[in-house]
Amino acid sequence: MPYRFLPHTADVAVELTASSEPGLYQAGLDALRELLVGTSPAVPAEERPIERRGADATERLIHFLGDALYLYDTERFVPVRVSPSGIYGQRFDPARHAAVREVKAVTHHGARVEVDDAGYRATIIFDV
């Protein structure tokens, strides 16, 4: 599994691993989706643009996941797959999806992206 939830008393911490930066976004998106709708099946039916921004890989990852969260909060857009210009996903469907929890934010706390021979590794804390 490219993401793994870590023990954290107040919020939810997740460790992401991937072989590339977009792979890291995908792992983060998968973790975020599990937090939001659990393991309910979701399909990449529509695309929404997300502009990549941030001075470094850590900032870019935080902003990317923050933008995905914004789309869920305002449009009920369940994120599924990273695309070159944004994300694919589908509108929340009460018949298929369970609204598991509210995520307030993707925080900067302890966030870091590390790159070595083994690939990309990141830790992100979601404020829930």
Add this chain to the structure above:
Amino acid sequence: MIIERIDSYRWRVPKHGGMRTEALIFADEGLMRDLAGDAAVQQLANVAHLPGIVGPAIAMPDIHWGYGFPIGGVAAFDEESGVVSPGGVGYDINCGVRLLATPIKIQDARPRLAELMDRLYGAIPSGVGAARSDLRLDVRELNRVLQHGARWAVERGYGDDADLEAIEANGALADAEPDCVSTRAKERGRDQLGTVGSGNHFVEVGYVAELYDDRVADRLGLGPGTVTVFIHSGSRGLGYQVCDDYLDTMIEATAKYGITLPDRQLCCAPIGSPEGRRYWGAMNAAANYAFANRQLMAHHARRAIATLFGEQTAERTRLVYDVCHNIAKHETHELAGRPRRVCVHRKGATRAFPPGHLELAPRFRDIGQPVLIPGDMGRYSYVLVGTERAFTETFGSTCHGAGRRLSRHKAKELARSRNVVKELEARGILVRAASRATVDEEIPEAYKDVATVVDVVDAAGIGRKVAQIKPVGVVKG
């Protein structure tokens, strides 16, 4: 890190390294043992590094890890040389609690409790994506909410002027600047006004189980057996987004103003800087949204009561008080024998002004400000009043709740093979919840015993116990 014991309920972290002041922790021995090795104490020491901090960096007995600043923390900054920090307020700006006292006695409510909980669950949307179908705000109207807070709600018939007297700052902070709130934040909050949300937020029906000060309890309408309604929520997605937006601004401002920090999450800006002033306007606007949010929910709770117990009962359901838990405010406090204007950050802490304070409505002047301390959904909550000692020692602040002891993951594991709703029902507490996951994560064992926390502030003199309230029904997200 060196921690020195001052007395049975006070501990000090002496100034060391880059700390500009010492840190002061309110806790008993047991709570200090629990804190050993916890990052929250280091976070408190980090707060003491911030420019312009006056007095100690203070931790309440419910201190736990937070974003940058610990939750359960209080820090005051000089208005000229100090800073304002979104991390010192938190994501859920003006997360807070209000308490309603009904004229109903618990023995009369019990036979209709299930129906009351159903009506409350139907009247106050909870859970993820909760929105009010009867209230759609355009941007102009949302800006009015951000400017006028609970008064906006009262002027539209959701409550009355007596409610406003019983809200911290009368439910509207004058420094709100709706223009400083991003379109994105407004979009997130537009259809969430009057909704409780999820996580640790709730609407809870309870009754007055024990009194510690009959006279004050009576003045607050909290006679023995009185049925109460607690509402715990904040500024919803709008507040979260304001915090998120301004963290980016403040990270840049920290570098721009040459502020050295031990933790990047303490990012901040001088109070008088353009960045500081814009955050201030946005934070106050989000706080007003939260006041209006709780005002609307209280109105709908009263309507639910009216449908079951009659209009007169709903009219006689009074607001005891409404307090902020996550806020920064400009206040006057006495330092070195002189009054001084400071910017007090309270993150997971409650204002607890003493009797006689001029900011309190006349009806609270002789008893002090009511302070509401919710516990977990299985045990009890408390009503306290503010004290002179809190005013002189903690910038008029006290604790805010129980504080988590188990992670959500651990709590869920513990609850996996159980039916928490049934267990609570067997104990006389009815649960209405949008999601089982939330109930499992919020099991009573996930929290510290709030009585321990409240006993410390009472014994230390920074809050005085008035009444204990036990739950009989809870609406969770």
